[in-house]
Amino acid sequence: MDFFQNPAILIVMETQSVVTVGFVALGCPKNVVDSEVMLARLGQSGLVLSPDPDHADVVVINTCGFIEPAKEEALEAIRRAIRYKKKGHIRKIVVAGCLSERMGQALSNEIKGIDAIVGLARRDQIAEIVQQVLREPKSKQPDLFLEHEPGGAKDDRGRLLITPAHWAYLRISEGCNRRCSFCTIPAIRGQFQSKPMQMVLDEAKELAANGAVELSLIAQDSNFYGRDLGLKDGLCQLIRELEKIDSLEWIRLMYLYPAGIDDRLLESIAACRKVVHYIDMPIQHINNRILKSMCRADTREHTIELISKIRNCLAGAVLRTTVMVGYPAETDAEFAELLEFIEWARFDALGCFRFSPEPGTAAAGLPGQLPEGIKHQRADAVMSAQQKIAFANMDGRKGKEYRILIDEAGPHGSVGRFYGQAPHIDSVCKLPAATAAPGGFIQANVIGRDGYDLIAEPL
């Protein structure tokens, strides 16, 4: 993601001796928030943010290290920076984020040429770290800014948004108390820690005052919010308070752990006019043996009942999920059960991960690890089944009228989303005519589909 896509946050500074910082933001929305905080700290310290990370005095790479493909992507970004450093285009390389937290000093053994490795707990000192690294002479060993404990829930106010001003992520907590057998996140990000509600509300008000009309609430386990603060129904309370912020129009709940979606939460969503009827709940699998082995708190029976309940309780509910294929010892029959369930559940959007045996996780040591070829075949089968479902669901919207939030507007057309399309991960609505400016809402009629995208005509 490139923060210079947003001209509103282009920084132009005139200084005597300009030191430029390039920034590479990788990873999930939680990491995007960390990147936005770091960008703000760097900009506030007088460093000039450069749109070209290959030609900056310092490049900061905020990495993701949650699964092997994310680690590979991060390592590739580091290697690229090292190539530019060798050519003399970059002076120093600072690696921050989840991969730094996960690998620590081992990262410098894997790749030579990094100047600093910064753990999650030191996010807010990124500007001081960059200045320190710049002052130091060349060294073969990187400086380590690692703490033993991850940072926990921090204050994310005052961010420099990577997202357009009219929508933003609102992180409500850090870490996770669940222990899914395949997941490295609790080891990287630590125990679940809610941000105090007032801090979340102040941040939401700040984002709204700066033009955000849509907030996507994010966490590792969103419906766990507030339990560590002693709040009963913390997420329900939080959305009721967020609803009171005048200029907000859409509040979106991401990463709801299915076993934690109870009647009170569904009733609260139904009662809050601004909370969109969009449920993102990663189920991972449907077979009870696999769910148990994954240490998930869900069962097939509960998941099926929950989906029916959501659809009964929330008018026009749009459902997104994530599944994992190729878990150790997943049999053909267990995979067929998952496929059959996907056909039944008819999710509007679905992401599919291939199991990856991450070092340090329980599932990495399980017997019955499957060949990559089988994982690929199963992932392909899931995605081709889901494509037909998604297309049919989209076709079912033809002739219906929706309120569309405009994301991009040009003389020959606009791009927007209806409430069932989350920013960046879902499809979009294409409007062949010029409409409102980004951040504006219009009413439109769906007239067709282009692949996964809807085509709509303003009314």
Ligand code: SF4
């Ligand atoms: S709920 Fe499970 S998969 Fe999600 S972050 Fe926590 S441990 Fe990982």
